[in-house]
Amino acid sequence: MQEKVIQIAGSITVDELAQALGLSVTSLVGELFKQGIVATINQRLDFDTASLIIDELKVEGVRLEKKNTSVQVSEVHRELSDHAVDRPPVVAVMGHVDHGKTTLLDTLLNKKTVEGEAGGITQHISAYQLEHDDRLITFLDTPGHEAFAAIRQHGAMLTDIVVIVVAADDGVKPQTVEAIKFAQSANAKIIVAINKIDREGADIPRTMADLAQNGLTPEEWGGDITMVPISAKRGDNLDKLLDMILLTADLEELKADVDIPSEGLVIESHMETGKGSVVNLLVTGGELKTGEFIVAGSSYAKIRTMVDFKGRPKGKALPSTPVTVTGFKELPNFGDKFLEVADEKTARKMALLNANASSDAAASANVTSTDLLRMMNVADNSKTFNVIIKGDVLGSVTSVVDSLKLIDTHGEVTLNIVSTGVGDVTENDVYMAAGDNTVIYGFNINVPTNISKMAARDGVSIRNYKVIYELLDDAKSSMEELLDAEIVEEEVGEMKIKGVFRTEKSSIIAGGEVLTGKVAAKLGDSEAKVMGRVYRKKELIGEVEVESVQKEKMAVPELVAGETGGIAFNLEKRLVIEIDDRVKFFTRELKRKKL
Ligand code: GDP
Numbered sequence: 001m002q003e004k005v006i007q008i009a010g011s012i013t014v015d016e017l018a019q020a021l022g023l024s025v026t027s028l029v030g031e032l033f034k035q036g037i038v039a040t041i042n043q044r045l046d047f048d049t050a051s052l053i054i055d056e057l058k059v060e061g062v063r064l065e066k067k068n069t070s071v072q073v074s075e076v077h078r079e080l081s082d083h084a085v086d087r088p089p090v091v092a093v094m095g096h097v098d099h100g101k102t103t104l105l106d107t108l109l110n111k112k113t114v115e116g117e118a119g120g121i122t123q124h125i126s127a128y129q130l131e132h133d134d135r136l137i138t139f140l141d142t143p144g145h146e147a148f149a150a151i152r153q154h155g156a157m158l159t160d161i162v163v164i165v166v167a168a169d170d171g172v173k174p175q176t177v178e179a180i181k182f183a184q185s186a187n188a189k190i191i192v193a194i195n196k197i198d199r200e201g202a203d204i205p206r207t208m209a210d211l212a213q214n215g216l217t218p219e220e221w222g223g224d225i226t227m228v229p230i231s232a233k234r235g236d237n238l239d240k241l242l243d244m245i246l247l248t249a250d251l252e253e254l255k256a257d258v259d260i261p262s263e264g265l266v267i268e269s270h271m272e273t274g275k276g277s278v279v280n281l282l283v284t285g286g287e288l289k290t291g292e293f294i295v296a297g298s299s300y301a302k303i304r305t306m307v308d309f310k311g312r313p314k315g316k317a318l319p320s321t322p323v324t325v326t327g328f329k330e331l332p333n334f335g336d337k338f339l340e341v342a343d344e345k346t347a348r349k350m351a352l353l354n355a356n357a358s359s360d361a362a363a364s365a366n367v368t369s370t371d372l373l374r375m376m377n378v379a380d381n382s383k384t385f386n387v388i389i390k391g392d393v394l395g396s397v398t399s400v401v402d403s404l405k406l407i408d409t410h411g412e413v414t415l416n417i418v419s420t421g422v423g424d425v426t427e428n429d430v431y432m433a434a435g436d437n438t439v440i441y442g443f444n445i446n447v448p449t450n451i452s453k454m455a456a457r458d459g460v461s462i463r464n465y466k467v468i469y470e471l472l473d474d475a476k477s478s479m480e481e482l483l484d485a486e487i488v489e490e491e492v493g494e495m496k497i498k499g500v501f502r503t504e505k506s507s508i509i510a511g512g513e514v515l516t517g518k519v520a521a522k523l524g525d526s527e528a529k530v531m532g533r534v535y536r537k538k539e540l541i542g543e544v545e546v547e548s549v550q551k552e553k554m555a556v557p558e559l560v561a562g563e564t565g566g567i568a569f570n571l572e573k574r575l576v577i578e579i580d581d582r583v584k585f586f587t588r589e590l591k592r593k594k595l
Helices: 012-023 027-035 049-056 073-078 100-113 145-153 173-184 203-214 238-253 344-360 369-379 394-406 428-435 450-459 468-482
Strands: 006-008 011-013 043-044 062-066 090-095 127-132 136-142 162-169 189-195 226-229 264-270 276-285 293-296 299-307 321-329 337-341 385-389 414-422 438-443 461-465 485-503 507-520 529-537 539-551 556-562 563-570 582-592
Touching: 006 012, 006 049, 011 012, 011 049, 012 049, 012 073, 027 049, 027 344, 027 394, 043 049, 043 090, 049 062, 049 337, 049 369, 049 414, 073 385, 090 100, 100 127, 100 189, 100 238, 127 238, 127 321, 162 173, 162 203, 162 238, 162 264, 162 385, 173 344, 189 203, 189 238, 203 226, 203 321, 293 344, 299 344, 337 344, 344 428, 385 394, 385 428, 385 468, 385 563, 394 468, 394 563, 428 450, 438 468, 450 461, 461 468, 485 563, 507 529, 539 556, 539 582
Parallel strands: 006 062, 090 136, 090 162, 162 189, 189 226, 385 414, 385 438, 438 461
Antiparallel strands: 011 043, 127 136, 264 276, 264 337, 276 321, 293 299, 293 337, 299 321, 485 507, 485 582, 507 556, 507 563, 529 539, 529 582, 539 563
16 A cells, blocks of 8 residues: 655644544544644644644554645645546436436436446446446446535535536426535536436426526526526437537546555445445545445444446446445445555554544534534543443443443542443454543443453453442442542641650651640551641741650650640651650651542
């Protein structure tokens, strides 16, 4: 695998670096926080900071390079090398419901791919490629505008060209307007297919006027939007539509690098019995091959099988190619970016980072500042108790989670629920827990022997309980262990010095009267030594430690208020005690706080 080079001109934003590394912004912010850098999504990092992070993350196959121009990295990242090659255009079909999107995609597919083949393709496919004039065009099924919008928020460029289908007998409708807005905001080129021209009520000029009113002026009227009247059902003018797509693509000079680690987007994913996860990917860069390790969001895969949209095995896939792969450990999400990495270890690590981040910023496609703040708090690992909860049924998982959240840590320890689930502890749970001090709590479940062994090897603690209170007690004491220990001082007594018998470098023997409390060398079972602060007229002049206590030249355990006796003090620093000095005795212990 070749190295991926991220060029940095001066600085790089957190967002850009996350993208370039194929990480989510939240996970990168978390990593930064661990390095003591509090960063927001738009924060700029200098070259050294970015290098430090990459080293720390141990991301392999990525190298930073200083670039001495003013080009921003987001452009640099997409900027192509001199040997970038042409790639087919990626086209999405959008428009109002019932205006003929599905019919158009189906007709094109059958017209162009079925020739010479028996049966054709009947099952639903999310993306396909067809050939026109000996060139390939990639079509994406429209997964709904919301999904497209979500992808855009991830900053990914999914489509080069959007074909907006408008029924000539119905005109511009709300979803048509939405599609136009989407295409414009995604910076995609727009081509309009005025459909259903075979229909009686079809009115092409009126439809064009409708479109012009919505900002799409036809070329015929001096605008820059190509409009092709078609009948998706009968197949009229579809070749013209394809010609226009290729022409538009030519003007865009669509290219991609192939000698970089492969990357792209998840365009569909589902489970299939016997195969496990079946995931459709669109390659956008590099050359995807079977056997490679790729990370997509919180999941990763060693690509086991790869087939094209017709189900034919494909050993490698170039940019703009849609493929279906198996081998993902878990289902990645629609719109997740995938990135090739060097090995399983890196894949696992990056997936884990993304998982931790997304479980925290859960369910929000957009990272808000609140998410970031919360994420930052969580990232301070010293005070974060990471847990994975597994239970026998959903109800028990919920009650464990709810009860854990009720443990009041006075804001001193953050409980970070990395993941929850029903069923036994799995390999994946252990992977997720490894290296992050995450405790796996099981409630009424089994821990298979191989999993216990794996956990022991990876230093992961799996704690299985059948009684919820015991589980909660354990969690509470584990959180207490994370609390800072504090220094606790307790007053013991006070003495007035009445005579000094011997002063040496590291010891003094003096006598006096105990005014309050008592004085002793040791208090009960406590290991703590008894110390004394020496005051001369209210001014603190030094600290001593009680070595032994005497009364009438006999060693005694203690002297109480009203008694007179002698004390042997140990000195840490040279000190002279005088008559009339007062010594206030105390113990000093390091105590762990309690919740
Ligand atoms: P979608 O909701 O945009 O995917 O629309 P469909 O492709 O499902 O089409 C909706 C209806 O319009 C279906 O009954 C199609 O057969 C019909 N339809 C689509 N294109 C044409 C066309 O060019 N001419 C005619 N007459 N009917 C069409």
